[in-house]
Amino acid sequence: MRIGDLILRDRVHRSVYTDPAIFKIEMEKIFSRAWIYLGHESQIKQTCGYFTTHLGDASVIVVRQAQGDIRVLYNRCAHKGMQLVADDSQGAAKAFRCGYHGWIFDLDGSVKTMPAEAGYDGTAVCKSNPLNSLKPVAGVAVYRGFIFATAATDAPYFHTWLGPLKSSLDNFVDRAPDGEVEVAGGVLRYEHQCNWKFFLENTLDALHPMVVHKSAIRPAEILNAKRQEAGAEIPFELQMILPFGASYAFFDDMGQRGAPFGHGDLGDQMSIHSGYDGQPDYWEAMVKAYGAERAKQILSISRNNSVLYPSIMFKAPVSLIRVIKPIAIDRTILETWHFRLKGAPDSLFARTIQYSTIVNSSAGMVGPDDHEAYRRLQAGLGSDGGDWVWLARYLNQETADQEGARTTRGTSDFVYRNQFAAWRGYMEAA
Ligand code: FES
Ligand SMILES: [Fe+2]
Numbered sequence: 001m002r003i004g005d006l007i008l009r010d011r012v013h014r015s016v017y018t019d020p021a022i023f024k025i026e027m028e029k030i031f032s033r034a035w036i037y038l039g040h041e042s043q044i045k046q047t048c049g050y051f052t053t054h055l056g057d058a059s060v061i062v063v064r065q066a067q068g069d070i071r072v073l074y075n076r077c078a079h080k081g082m083q084l085v086a087d088d089s090q091g092a093a094k095a096f097r098c099g100y101h102g103w104i105f106d107l108d109g110s111v112k113t114m115p116a117e118a119g120y121d122g123t124a125v126c127k128s129n130p131l132n133s134l135k136p137v138a139g140v141a142v143y144r145g146f147i148f149a150t151a152a153t154d155a156p157y158f159h160t161w162l163g164p165l166k167s168s169l170d171n172f173v174d175r176a177p178d179g180e181v182e183v184a185g186g187v188l189r190y191e192h193q194c195n196w197k198f199f200l201e202n203t204l205d206a207l208h209p210m211v212v213h214k215s216a217i218r219p220a221e222i223l224n225a226k227r228q229e230a231g232a233e234i235p236f237e238l239q240m241i242l243p244f245g246a247s248y249a250f251f252d253d254m255g256q257r258g259a260p261f262g263h264g265d266l267g268d269q270m271s272i273h274s275g276y277d278g279q280p281d282y283w284e285a286m287v288k289a290y291g292a293e294r295a296k297q298i299l300s301i302s303r304n305n306s307v308l309y310p311s312i313m314f315k316a317p318v319s320l321i322r323v324i325k326p327i328a329i330d331r332t333i334l335e336t337w338h339f340r341l342k343g344a345p346d347s348l349f350a351r352t353i354q355y356s357t358i359v360n361s362s363a364g365m366v367g368p369d370d371h372e373a374y375r376r377l378q379a380g381l382g383s384d385g386g387d388w389v390w391l392a393r394y395l396n397q398e399t400a401d402q403e404g405a406r407t408t409r410g411t412s413d414f415v416y417r418n419q420f421a422a423w424r425g426y427m428e429a430a
Contacts, residue, residue, distance in 0.1 A: 003427045007420045010392035014381040016423070017195040017389075023329035030310055030426040031056035032151040034261070035161050037312035037323060038062050038072065040337070041145040042182035043090060048107055051090035054325055055137055055149050061085055061096070062147060063107050070142060072149045073109045073134040084134075088189075096134075109134035144173045145181060156261075164259040164403035168306040172316040174298045177282075177289035177343030181319065185353055188336040188361055194374035196310070196326035197419070199334055202370055203305045203313045203322070204266040204415040206251035207393070209244040212373055216365035217245035236276070240355055241365065243272035254304065254410035257401060262309030262422025264415040268407050271304035273317035281345045289343060307415075309422055318355045319348070330378050336360045391416045 003025075006013040016022055038053050039062055050063035052075055059075035061084070075083050077098040084096050084105070095112060096105045104113040110133045114120065125132060139150040141158035146169065148158065155161070162169070173181050192199075202208065210217070220241040227234060243250075255268035267273075286295035307313045314321040319341060325333040336356055340349045359366040381389070394412035401407050408414050 003424060007424045008388075009417070010395055011388040011390050012420055014387055014389060016420075017197060017378065017381050018329060020329045023195075023326070025427060026326070027057050029429060030423065031326065033155060033426060033429070034310055035139075035141060035148040035150050035155065035158055035308075036310075037308065037321075038147045038149050040181075040183045040339075041070070041142060041147060044070070045182075046092050048094060049090070049092045050085070050107075052085050052087055055151055058151070059083055059087060060137060060149070061134075063093075065107055070140065070147060071108060072137045072140050072147075074137065076134070077103060078105075078111060078132045078134060079103050079114075105134050109136060144169065161261050162308070163261065163263065164257065164401070164405035165263045165265070165306060165308055167301075167403060168265050168303050168316065169308075169314065171298065171301045171303065172314055172319070172339075175286075175316060175319070175344075176341035177285040178341075179289070180342045181339040182342060183337055184340040184349060185338040188356065189333060190335075190362060190371075191327070191331060191333050192371055192374055193330055194332055194378040195330060196324050196332040197423075198374045198377055199322070199324055199332065199370075200307055200310065200313070200419060201416050202373070204256060204264050204307060206254060206256070206266055206410040207248075208373070209251070209272075210246070210248070212369045213244045213366050215369065216241055221245060236351060236354060237358060239276050240358060243275065244366065246272065248411060252409040252411050255407055256410050256412060256415050257405040257407045258398070258415050258418030259403075259405040260422070262419040263307055264309075264418055265303045265306045265405075266410060266415070267302060267304030268401075268410075271302045271317065273304065274302045276317075276351075279345065279347060282348050285343055285345065307419075309419055319352045320356055320360075322360075330382075391420070 006016050036055050038055065039051055043051050044062065044064040047064060047066055050061055052059060052061050054060065061073045061075045063071055063073065065071060075085055077084050079098065079101055082098055082100045084098055095107065102115045103111060106112050111127055120126060137149045137151055138153045139155055141148045173179065220238055224234065224238050224242060254266065254270055257265045257268045290298065302317050305313050305315055311324050312321055319339040321337050323335040323337065327333060338352050338356055358364050362368060391413040394409055394414065398406035398408040398414050
């Protein structure tokens with residue numbers, strides 16, 4: 001089947017989730033060509049700080065130079081190719097020394113030392129040959145602290161790629177009274193037995209919470225009724241869980257947006273986070289920083305989940321992001337990173353951790369339901385029980401917004417149709 005035959009206007013073929021040959025092309029054409037989220041500047045605050053992560057299937061080192069700028073280098077020794085730095089590591093270094101034959105590289109990637117160098121006299125193995133340096137990735141963009149990279153020399157200009165989602169990412173940072181955010185706390189890192197696309201779809205799926213998460217919603221509703229009756233206050237834990245059980249009409253009214261390159265937001269108008277109790281000390285800090293009108297405007301944007309396709313979902317109202325790292329057609333690592341808003345009271349960060357613990361963690365009441373759904377989706381689509389996955393809900397009912405995105409009702413399948421339009425564009429590109 002040709003790529004174009006897999007994506008129809010109202011459905012996609014199951015092989016996009018199950019065929020290892022498709023996955024191989026995705027790594028080459030999507031994860032090597034799109035702008036991929038690598039991490040946040042605050043992970044390498046110190047001079048010469050570094051961390052390792054992946055750009056597609058390549059391990060890379062993200063490293064702050066002595067002058068302060070950030071470089072991204074392939075994590076591959078120029079001698080015989082050994083990975084220089086361990087996966088998922090971080091620290092500060094004066095240089096990188098290969099653990100095999102001891103070549104030493106400067107933080108900018110240039111080779112400093114080749115042990116027993118004289119033996120290479122008269123060959124191409126010399127310090128002046130760029131082949132003996134660590135290779136930099138083709139493009140790096142840092143926007144408001146978020147670090148993205150691409151392996152493509154012909155990638156679109158970063159801001160063209162970001163497009164209308166700029167306002168969503170800005171809102172994540174603008175919520176900090178000091179206008180900056182920083183990674184804090186640990187990372188939740190789980191491997192799931194499923195295709196990477198399920199998470200990006202699920203995170204914008206407003207048609208599943210009332211069904212998949214019923215086992216969390218129902219006890220919360222019972223407890224809430226008891227507390228209301230007793231005139232007791234409603235703790236944040238309940239405020240978090242209860243909106244998952246909202247009606248279809250509520251989720252439709254939230255709205256959604258789809259933008260070029262497959263990006264999208266759920267909760268264009270409001271979200272499941274809109275009804276949380278305000279925090280007076282945070283509000284005061286915001287008013288002091290921005291003035292009441294601007295502070296109100298910032299906090300009135302409450303987009304539930306925003307996706308920068310294909311590698312990051314961010315959740316501005318509770319200051320956390322999810323990062324997608326595909327490993328195989330049916331294996332994906334999903335990470336949750338938490339952010340502290342500079343200038344905000346500690347109680348706000350406590351909410352972020354509380355949200356992540358209750359919703360995202362393996363011990364939580366919500367995330368494990370989704371994980372089970374992904375596993376069963378992979379199992380169902382791997383069978384011969386049918387070839388197509390429907391994306392037909394509210395077909396062709398979108399309207400353009402002022403930022404160049406298209407909006408429609410929250411439970412529409414438009415955001416997925418939009419993701420697959422981008423998927424097709426990447427996969428069919430020369
Ligand atoms: S492979 Fe790195 S020094 Fe030989
Ligand atoms: Fe869910």
